[in-house]
Amino acid sequence: MDQSTTAFRIAEATRKGRLEMYANIHRALRMAMQQTLTGLGAMDPADRDDVAKNAAAVTDLLELLAIHLDDENRFVHSALAARRPGSEQQTAAPSSTAFSRFRADF
Secondary structure (H helix, E strand, O other): OOHHHHHHHHHHHHHOOOOOOOHHHHHHHHHHHHHHHHHHHHOOOOOHHHHHHHHHHHHHHHHHHHHHHHHHHHHHHHHHHHHOOOOHHHHOOOOHHHHHHHHHHO
16 A cells, blocks of 8 residues: 555545554554565575574564554454444454464464
8 A cells, every 4th residue: 555545544534533543553564574574585594693683583573463463353353343243353363373373383
């Protein structure tokens, strides 16, 4: 989503009296993922320090994503469900369990 689309969504939500809370945090998460992937792509696999630095960046990214997923499921989706029962099924991350298993294995 480009910046003009994001700005339009925020303006439209504001006009309708709603809070557009997804755009900025998800933009930041995409940026963190992109930066981590760029670091991995530029990494020298023969350089132990570079490998350790990038492995730590991946671990940090996974922790950030896990915190975000937990917060979104606990706060956002539960608030949606309280106001419109069943809506959380449309927005909840179906991969929460799979992500938790992946993170535990990593």
